[in-house]
Amino acid sequence: MRISWSFFCCVLLQAILAVSTQGLKTLVLYDQSAEPLEDYSFYLKDLEERDYKLEYLDVNSTSTAVDLYDKELRLYDNIIILPTKGGKNLARQVPVNQLIKFFENEGNILCMSSPDAVPNTIRLFLNQLGIYPSPKGHVVRDYFSSSTDELAISSDYLLNKHVYNTENDEQFVFGESSAALLENREQIVPILNAPRTSFTESKGKINSWTSGSQGFLVVGFQNLNNARLVWIGSSDFLKNKNQNSNQEFAKELLKWTFNEKSVIKSVQAVHSHADGTSYDEVPYKVKDDVVYSIGFSEWNGQKWVPHVADDIQFELRQVDPYYRITMTPSENDSETQYYSTGKFMLPDRHGVFTFITDYRKIGLSFITDRDVKPIRHLANDEYPRSWEISNSWVYISTICGVIAAWIFFVVSFATTSSVSKKLETFKKTN
Amino acid sequence: MAKTSKASTTSSAVITDFQEAFKTSKKAYFAQIEKNPKLKLIDIFCFFLVLLGIIQFAFIVLIRDNFPFNAFLSGFIICVGQFVLLVSLRLQLCDSFPGIPKNRAFGEFIVASLILHFVCLHFIN
Numbered sequence: 001m002r003i004s005w006s007f008f009c010c011v012l013l014q015a016i017l018a019v020s021t022q023g024l025k026t027l028v029l030y031d032q033s034a035e036p037l038e039d040y041s042f043y044l045k046d047l048e049e050r051d052y053k054l055e056y057l058d059v060n061s062t063s064t065a066v067d068l069y070d071k072e073l074r075l076y077d078n079i080i081i082l083p084t085k086g087g088k089n090l091a092r093q094v095p096v097n098q099l100i101k102f103f104e105n106e107g108n109i110l111c112m113s114s115p116d117a118v119p120n121t122i123r124l125f126l127n128q129l130g131i132y133p134s135p136k137g138h139v140v141r142d143y144f145s146s147s148t149d150e151l152a153i154s155s156d157y158l159l160n161k162h163v164y165n166t167e168n169d170e171q172f173v174f175g176e177s178s179a180a181l182l183e184n185r186e187q188i189v190p191i192l193n194a195p196r197t198s199f200t201e202s203k204g205k206i207n208s209w210t211s212g213s214q215g216f217l218v219v220g221f222q223n224l225n226n227a228r229l230v231w232i233g234s235s236d237f238l239k240n241k242n243q244n245s246n247q248e249f250a251k252e253l254l255k256w257t258f259n260e261k262s263v264i265k266s267v268q269a270v271h272s273h274a275d276g277t278s279y280d281e282v283p284y285k286v287k288d289d290v291v292y293s294i295g296f297s298e299w300n301g302q303k304w305v306p307h308v309a310d311d312i313q314f315e316l317r318q319v320d321p322y323y324r325i326t327m328t329p330s331e332n333d334s335e336t337q338y339y340s341t342g343k344f345m346l347p348d349r350h351g352v353f354t355f356i357t358d359y360r361k362i363g364l365s366f367i368t369d370r371d372v373k374p375i376r377h378l379a380n381d382e383y384p385r386s387w388e389i390s391n392s393w394v395y396i397s398t399i400c401g402v403i404a405a406w407i408f409f410v411v412s413f414a415t416t417s418s419v420s421k422k423l424e425t426f427k428k429t430n
Numbered sequence: 431m432a433k434t435s436k437a438s439t440t441s442s443a444v445i446t447d448f449q450e451a452f453k454t455s456k457k458a459y460f461a462q463i464e465k466n467p468k469l470k471l472i473d474i475f476c477f478f479l480v481l482l483g484i485i486q487f488a489f490i491v492l493i494r495d496n497f498p499f500n501a502f503l504s505g506f507i508i509c510v511g512q513f514v515l516l517v518s519l520r521l522q523l524c525d526s527f528p529g530i531p532k533n534r535a536f537g538e539f540i541v542a543s544l545i546l547h548f549v550c551l552h553f554i555n
Contacts, residue, residue: 386554392498395505416467
C-alpha cells in the first residue's frame with residue numbers, strides 16, 4: 001500500500017513538473033572521438049535542469065542496434081544525435097527505418113551534421129522528409145560577410161516566429177556549416193535561411209550544392225502526428241564556446257523541438273442550433289441557423305494558456321466546403337480562448353456534412369477537429385402553405401375567380417335557351 | 431414612279447381586301463352570337479380567362495420573381511385549361527360531333543372542369 005502510494009505521488013509529481021506536453025526521456029547519441037560530449041555540456045545541462053532524463057550512448061561503444069522500442073512501447077520520447085564521424089556505427093545502432101518508425105510514433109528528433117561529418121543514416125532519413133543536406137566537404141561560405149573567420153548569420157534570416165522571435169539584432173555563430181535544399185512540403189518548417197551572398201563551396205569541385213537563399217542552415221519538420229524534427233547544419237552552433245551569441249536562439253530551438261513551445265490544442269469544439277438547442281435534442285435540417293465554436297489553448301512551458309489568433313477558420317464540408325468562416329474570438333478563461341463562427345444558415349442541401357476546423361500553421365502544432373453530422377431535408381408538412389406566401393395570393397385569387405365564374409357560367413348556361421333570341425326576332429318580324 | 435404607285439395601289443388593295451374580310455367575319459361572328467346566347471356566354475368567359483392569364487403573367491414580369499412557381503403554374507394552368515374546355519364545348523355546340531348529343535357534351539364539360547379545379551387547388555398547396 002505504502003509503495004503504491006509513493007509511486008502514485010511520484011507519477012503525480014512528474015506530471016506537475018513536466019515542461020513538455022510529451023515525455024522527457026531522451027537518448028543522446030554522440031561520438032566521443034569526433035565531437036566530445038563536453039563541448040555540448042551547456043545545453044545538455046540546461047535540459048537536465050528542466051527534468052529531462054538524458055541517457056548517453058557513445059556510438060563507438062557497441063555495434064548492436066539500440067532498442068528504441070520494448071515490443072510496441074516507445075522507450076524514448078526524444079533522440080538527440082550529435083555529430084558522429086563513423087557513419088557505419090550509427091547506421092548499425094539506429095537504422096533509417098527505425099528512425100522513421102520512431103518519428104512516426106511521435107518521437108522528437110534533434111540531429112546535426114557538419115561539413116566533415118554527414119552520417120549516411122541522417123542524410124537518408126532527412127531525404128525521406130524532403131530535406132537534402134549538402135554532402136560531405138561542402139562548406140557554406142559568405143565572402144561578403146563582415147566576420148571573415150567564422151560564418152555568422154544575422155537574425156534577419158530567421159524565418160519562423162513560432163520557433164524564435166526576437167526584436168534585437170543578433171548574430172548566430174555557425175563556424176563551419178553545411179546547408180540544405182528543401183522540397184516543397186507543408187510539413188517542413190524552414191527556420192534559418194542562408195544569407196543571400198552565401199554559397200556552398202567544395203574543395204576541388206566546381207559545382208556547389210546551394211547558392212544564396214536556396215540554402216537553409218536550420219530546418220524543422222513537423223509530421224502529421226505533431227512530432228518534431230530539427231536539423232542543424234553546423235556542429236559548432238550548439239557548442240559551449242558559442243553560447244554567448246547563440247544561447248537564446250538555441251534554447252528556444254530546443255524547446256520547439258521537444259514540444260515545449262508553439263504547441264497548441266483544440267478543446268470543446270461544439271455546434272448547436274442558434275437558440276442553444278443541441279443536435280441530440282433536435283437534429284439539423286436544411287436552412288437551420290446554427291453556431292459553431294471551438295477553444296484553443298497554447299502550452300507555454302508550464303501550463304496551458306489561451307491561444308489568440310485571427311486566422312482560425314471553420315469549414316462546413318460535403319466533399320467541397322459549403323462554408324469557410326474565419327472565426328472571431330468570443331469568451332475566454334484562464335486556459336482557453338474560444339472562437340465562434342456566429343450564427344450561420346445551413347445550406348439548402350441535405351446529406352452528411354463535416355463540421356471541421358483544420359488549423360495548420362507552419363511552426364505550430366497541426367489541429368484538425370472534425371464532427372460528421374447528417375442534415376435532413378424538409379418533411380412534406382414543413383414547407384409553407386400557399387396562403388402563407390404573399391406572392392401567391394394573386395394566383396389563389398385567380399383560381400377562386402375562375403371557379404366562381406365557372407359556377408356562374410354553368411348556372412346561366414343551363415338556364416339560357418339556345419334559341420330564345422331567335423324566337424324573339426321571329427315574333428318581332430311577325 | 432409608276433412602280434411605286436402600282437405597289438401602293440396593290441398594298442391598298444390588300445388592305446381594303448383585308449378590311450372587307452375582317453368586316454364580313456365580324457358581322458358573321460356577331461350574327462352567330464346574337465343567334466345563340468350560349469355562345470355569347472362562352473365567349474365572354476373565354477375573354478375573362480385570357481384577361482386573368484395576362485394579369486398573372488404581367489405580375490410575374492413586374493415583380494421579376496417566380497418564387498411560388500407551383501402557385502403561378504396552377505393559376506395559369508387553370509386559365510388555359512378552362513379556356514381549352516370552353517373552346518371544345520363551343521365547337522360541339524356549333525357543330526355537334528356525330529353520336530354525341532349537346533347535353534352530353536355539356537355534362538362532359540362539367541366533369542372535366544371539376545377535375546381541372548380539383549387538380550389546380552391541390553397543386554397550389
